[in-house]
Amino acid sequence: MACGDINGNGSLTASDILMIKKRIGSIITTFPLGDWLFNNQNIIVNNENVTQNFNGIVYGDANASYSLTDNNYFDMERNKTTTTTSLSFDRGTFSEGKWIIPVRATAFSNLGSFQFTIQYDPSKLSFENIIHWFNGIEPAIVGNTEAGKITFVWTADNKGINIDEGILCNIVFKPISSEASKISWTNNPTGCEFSDFDANIFDVALKDGVIDELTETTVNSVENISIYPNPGNGIFRLYSFNSLDTKSCITIYNSLGKLVYNDNQVLLSQNCVNKIDLSMLCPGVYVIEIQTGNEKIIKKLIINK
Amino acid sequence: MTFKFTSDGSQTALGWAATIECMGGSVGHTIGGKVTYPNTSNTPLSNVSINLKNSSGVVIGTTTTNASGDYAFTEVANGTYTLEVSTTKLWGGVTATDALLFKKHIANITLLSGIIWLVVISMEMVR
Numbered sequence: 328m329a330c331g332d333i334n335g336n337g338s339l340t341a342s343d344i345l346m347i348k349k350r351i352g353s354i355i356t357t358f359p360l361g362d363w364l365f366n367n368q369n370i371i372v373n374n375e376n377v378t379q380n381f382n383g384i385v386y387g388d389a390n391a392s393y394s395l396t397d398n399n400y401f402d403m404e405r406n407k408t409t410t411t412t413s414l415s416f417d418r419g420t421f422s423e424g425k426w427i428i429p430v431r432a433t434a435f436s437n438l439g440s441f442q443f444t445i446q447y448d449p450s451k452l453s454f455e456n457i458i459h460w461f462n463g464i465e466p467a468i469v470g471n472t473e474a475g476k477i478t479f480v481w482t483a484d485n486k487g488i489n490i491d492e493g494i495l496c497n498i499v500f501k502p503i504s505s506e507a508s509k510i511s512w513t514n515n516p517t518g519c520e521f522s523d524f525d526a527n528i529f530d531v532a533l534k535d536g537v538i539d540e541l542t543e544t545t546v547n548s549v550e551n552i553s554i555y556p557n558p559g560n561g562i563f564r565l566y567s568f569n570s571l572d573t574k575s576c577i578t579i580y581n582s583l584g585k586l587v588y589n590d591n592q593v594l595l596s597q598n599c600v601n602k603i604d605l606s607m608l609c610p611g612v613y614v615i616e617i618q619t620g621n622e623k624i625i626k627k628l629i630i631n632k
Numbered sequence: 633m634t635f636k637f638t639s640d641g642s643q644t645a646l647g648w649a650a651t652i653e654c655m656g657g658s659v660g661h662t663i664g665g666k667v668t669y670p671n672t673s674n675t676p677l678s679n680v681s682i683n684l685k686n687s688s689g690v691v692i693g694t695t696t697t698n699a700s701g702d703y704a705f706t707e708v709a710n711g712t713y714t715l716e717v718s719t720t721k722l723w724g725g726v727t728a729t730d731a732l733l734f735k736k737h738i739a740n741i742t743l744l745s746g747i748i749w750l751v752v753i754s755m756e757m758v759r
Contacts, residue, residue, distance in 0.1 A: 331737075339738050344731050344734050344738070347731045348728070351731070362721075363718070363723075365667075365716075365718065367714065370712070370713050370714075370715060372663065372708050372709065372710050372712075376661045377663045378663075378664060379665040380668070382670045383669060383719065384670055385724065385726060386723070388725045388726050388730060389731075389733035389734050389744060391669065391671040391725075393669060393671075393726075394724065440727075440729050441728055442727055480728050480731070481728060485739065520727045526729050526732060
């Protein structure tokens with residue numbers, strides 16, 4: 328008997344893990360065999376008293392961290408990392424009638440698993456989907472069974488992922504109202520927990536964010552291309568919210584107007600992240616021009632090392 | 633409790649007393665023990681229900697564990713029984729870290745042992 332054998336087929340399999348993740352993300356609310364596993368026994372009474380002890384464990388609790396006092400989890404069985412990590416929301420980009428909100432992650436070394444819930448105002452925003460996961464994170468399980476809450480659950484495959492400073496993912500919302508609203512972290516229904524690949528728990532500082540009011544200026548400043556992280560250490564990622572048929576020309580100038588980078592064969596397609604390596608350049612302010620057909624986008628690029 | 637009287641057929645004279653002895657063979661026995669969570673502290677599970685079923689599967693007794701996780705059925709006659717434990721305590725304590733540990737076990741990266749397996753505890757007979 329194993330508490331990970333959720334479907335009771337006699338062994339631990341990937342489908343058991345899928346069910347555990349869905350339960351954590353509140354996508355399912357029950358398990359087929361119930362919530363608790365006890366080692367029930369047959370006993371024989373034969374002219375003597377019998378002592379029979381039992382163990383009981385909740386299904387899925389590999390580290391036996393169930394709390395008997397608050398029916399939640401506690402830290403008794405778990406190690407904590409000493410690293411202080413953080414999660415925050417970058418200011419969103421409004422594009423093609425949708426808000427794109429980047430979730431910024433800092434100082435996650437050897438990331439092995441995470442779960443969390445993000446809360447938004449469902450009277451002002453409608454959740455669409457998650458795009459542009461940090462390289463190696465996809466697929467994560469995302470649930471939106473309750474209006475105003477998005478749950479996330481992910482586990483690494485064969486190694487941890489390092490995110491020194493980067494965008495974990497981007498949340499896409501469709502505005503229902505033009506009013507500003509808050510986006511925040513909550514422990515309900517899925518508590519926030521990040522662990523490294525060795526199952527040590529990160530101490531995560533969570534910072535809430537805001538989604539700007541939609542003004543005429545916001546709506547008109549349509550940006551189809553996003554660059555992150557900016558400022559960054561020289562490795563930039565560029566993604567397009569649309570698929571462009573023609574190749575784009577990317578030109579980068581330094582603050583003196585000198586050409587430092589040029590690539591005229593960049594194909595920007597939706598959900599495809601293009602990497603630009605400018606790590607050989609000195610820290611400073613640069614200008615990036617992205618020309619596609621007759622359209623040109625000019626942006627400031629900052630290298631911090 | 634049952635008292636059994638036996639006689640060798642002889643009769644006592646008036647004024648003599650007969651000795652009455654309680655025979656142990658027909659007195660029921662106690663089934664008892666403790667229910668714990670398999671963490672390192674073996675935390676007792678209180679208020680857990682236990683059904684005692686006879687060999688036909690009929691529930692012949694029900695009890696709950698006390699604050700120390702202890703339970704007992706008294707005066708149980710000789711026979712074969714099943715003890716069935718259950719609780720309505722809420723599900724919890726499971727996080728993505730648990731899913732990671734199971735995943736590493738399946739992928740043969742780091743094998744889990746001990747607590748995830750509920751090993752059948754060997755039956756201990758005590759007087």
